Amino acid sequence: xxxxxxxxxxxxxxxxxxxPVCTHAQAIAINPADPLHRVGPADIPCVIQAAMRHxxxxxxxxxxxxxxxxxxxxxxxxxxxxxxxxxxxxxxMHFAENGVFQHIRKDDAAWRGCYxxxxxxxxxxxxxxxxxxxxxxxxxATYHSATPKFNAIYRGKLxxxxxxxxxxxxxxxxxxxxxx
Numbered sequence: 001x002x003x004x005x006x007x008x009x010x011x012x013x014x015x016x017x018x019x020p021v022c023t024h025a026q027a028i029a030i031n032p033a034d035p036l037h038r039v040g041p042a043d044i045p046c047v048i049q050a051a052m053r054h055x056x057x058x059x060x061x062x063x064x065x066x067x068x069x070x071x072x073x074x075x076x077x078x079x080x081x082x083x084x085x086x087x088x089x090x091x092x093m094h095f096a097e098n099g100v101f102q103h104i105r106k107d108d109a110a111w112r113g114c115y116x117x118x119x120x121x122x123x124x125x126x127x128x129x130x131x132x133x134x135x136x137x138x139x140x141a142t143y144h145s146a147t148p149k150f151n152a153i154y155r156g157k158l159x160x161x162x163x164x165x166x167x168x169x170x171x172x173x174x175x176x177x178x179x180x
């Protein structure tokens with residue numbers, strides 16, 4: 001087995017074992033030696049790597065980024081007083097006390113684009129593994145909202161983008177990707 005394959009397999013096994021036990025994203029604290037945690041914008045290869053680390057479909061993670069439309073360093077104010085952070089527009093309520101990302105600095109999530117992708121992948125994995133919560137796409141759309149009306153609107157945007165990203169990934173990357 002090639003060393004890159006072994007590392008990928010180890011990362012997937014690590015995520016599979018750790019995801020059910022962690023209620024907070026402690027598994028993805030900043031690691032300066034990790035290239036995914038560098039300061040700078042996210043790119044497609046790092047989003048794919050984040051998806052693989054957390055066992056989520058890369059096309060779905062890329063579709064989330066497309067729907068969210070965030071940029072590196074960006075903070076977008078919401079009507080409820082919270083902000084959405086970085087490429088994947090992760091809501092600041094998740095960084096507050098008792099939030100799943102309470103131990104993570106918002107600045108790191110904002111300015112480290114690939115790290116933001118990894119946080120989003122971890123968060124998506126939690127949504128997919130949550131008990132109940134409906135079909136696959138309903139669970140994916142809880143990334144944005146569990147409120148049925150907003151979840152349905154988000155799903156309507158997300159599904160065609162996931163299909164499009166899936167076709168693009170099949171044509172441009174030689175990697176195993178799940179295409180729900």
